[in-house]
Amino acid sequence: MSVLRQHLIDPEICIRCNTCEETCPIDAITHNDDNYVVDADICNYCMDCIAPCPTGAIDNWRMVSEPYTLEAQFGWDDLPEETHEESDVSGHTAEDAEALAILEKAHSGVKAVPPHSASHPYLNVFTRDNPGLAKVVGNYRITSADTDSDICHIVLDFGSTAFPVLEGQSIGILPPGTTASGKPHVMRLYSIASPRDGERPNHNNLALTVKRVEGGLASNFVCDLKKGDEVKVVGPFGDSFLMPNHPESNIIMICTGTGSAPFRAMTERRRRQQPQASGRLVLFFGARTPGELPYFGPLNKLPDSLIHKELVFSREPSRGREYVQDRMLARSDLVGNLLGSEHTHIYICGLKGMEKGVEESLRIIAEKHSLGWDSLREEMVRMGRYHVETY
Numbered sequence: 117m118s119v120l121r122q123h124l125i126d127p128e129i130c131i132r133c134n135t136c137e138e139t140c141p142i143d144a145i146t147h148n149d150d151n152y153v154v155d156a157d158i159c160n161y162c163m164d165c166i167a168p169c170p171t172g173a174i175d176n177w178r179m180v181s182e183p184y185t186l187e188a189q190f191g192w193d194d195l196p197e198e199t200h201e202e203s204d205v206s207g208h209t210a211e212d213a214e215a216l217a218i219l220e221k222a223h224s225g226v227k228a229v230p231p232h233s234a235s236h237p238y239l240n241v242f243t244r245d246n247p248g249l250a251k252v253v254g255n256y257r258i259t260s261a262d263t264d265s266d267i268c269h270i271v272l273d274f275g276s277t278a279f280p281v282l283e284g285q286s287i288g289i290l291p292p293g294t295t296a297s298g299k300p301h302v303m304r305l306y307s308i309a310s311p312r313d314g315e316r317p318n319h320n321n322l323a324l325t326v327k328r329v330e331g332g333l334a335s336n337f338v339c340d341l342k343k344g345d346e347v348k349v350v351g352p353f354g355d356s357f358l359m360p361n362h363p364e365s366n367i368i369m370i371c372t373g374t375g376s377a378p379f380r381a382m383t384e385r386r387r388r389q390q391p392q393a394s395g396r397l398v399l400f401f402g403a404r405t406p407g408e409l410p411y412f413g414p415l416n417k418l419p420d421s422l423i424h425k426e427l428v429f430s431r432e433p434s435r436g437r438e439y440v441q442d443r444m445l446a447r448s449d450l451v452g453n454l455l456g457s458e459h460t461h462i463y464i465c466g467l468k469g470m471e472k473g474v475e476e477s478l479r480i481i482a483e484k485h486s487l488g489w490d491s492l493r494e495e496m497v498r499m500g501r502y503h504v505e506t507y
Contacts, residue, residue, distance in 0.1 A: 122183050123154045128194045128244050130173035131305045136165040148190050156183035167228045170305055171353045229500040231360035231461055238280045239355060247290055247348040250274050252341045260407030266328040267410045268339045273321040281322055281352045282312050283359040283381035288350035291337045303350050304334035307377035311385035325377035325410055357503045363393035366460040370440055370474055372402040375466030376410055387422055395459060397423040402440040404431040441473035452485035461501045468506040
């Protein structure tokens with residue numbers, strides 16, 4: 117019997133961010149108004165799409181004798197159950213077994229890994245069909261009112277419902293209502309901006325950092341929430357973009373805009389639990405102006421003994437345009453000295469356009485300090501010390 121291990125995308129946890137379609141080098145992934153799907157006739161199992169997916173929706177497989185068609189996948193609300201016959205590989209030909217072995221080996225090597233000292237993450241505790249309920253206990257604008265950048269800090273309380281999260285994880289928000297075709301709106305993913313013990317210490321709550329987008333269904337829903345409103349929550353998601361727990365860890369955080377959310381969580385965790393840690397926190401944070409930089413006031417109050425801050429602005433009238441990658445080069449001695457340590461972890465979070473410039477700066481800095489960037493980056497990825505989340 118000839119079989120195929122078909123690559124599928126779980127529509128229940130897919131957030132329709134288009135990352136997989138952008139990443140696929142052979143255009144095997146496409147979408148309609150409802151779902152992102154994989155064309156079995158094109159997919160060659162290169163696995164390039166696996167690691168960048170923020171929810172893991174892309175990492176799903178079924179053993180089938182006949183592949184599911186694109187039309188069938190476009191109509192799914194969730195993945196079909198795997199049958200006993202599909203999961204039972206007995207009776208496959210030698211060629212089938214060899215192909216499966218090759219695929220398993222390839223798949224095992226692409227997944228991003230967490231830092232060795234990171235805590236164990238809980239995943240998918242709540243689903244779209246069984247969401248958690250949270251109550252809004254705070255919603256504050258954290259950018260200047262005289263700017264067009266409306267970014268809010270929202271605090272959600274889970275009451276007696278257990279919702280364990282770690283710094284670097286995300287949750288999904290389910291906007292109310294349905295699409296024009298009558299289907300529920302898909303969830304939107306937001307990074308957690310508070311440490312694992314809560315926005316308020318030892319409380320069962322968490323915070324989000326959300327930017328209002330003109331015409332954005334979910335962002336406007338979240339930014340308009342009032343105290344007392346209830347929200348349906350899915351997740352948590354994320355098993356690799358996690359904070360190292362060992363106090364010797366140096367954490368270089370590079371971000372723009374709401375990409376600061378996981379770094380606020382990591383900084384608060386270090387401040388509360390390891391204020392005397394020997395490892396350094398270094399933040400490169402970019403925005404157009406100080407008024408558009410989330411948490412600008414609170415950031416400036418954090419002591420230099422806790423975190424080294426590089427706040428970078430690209431539209432300040434009194435100075436030339438500067439971006440985070442430019443400031444990194446200007447602080448090449450600081451960054452380079454940290455790159456040489458096995459305890460250094462790098463996290464990049466923000467707009468996708470920043471990734472290329474940041475990595476080029478890291479390459480220049482590494483070479484200046486007699487470090488081979490390609491081999492160093494590969495080693496850091498393999499050891500869970502290099503992480504990128506861009507959107």
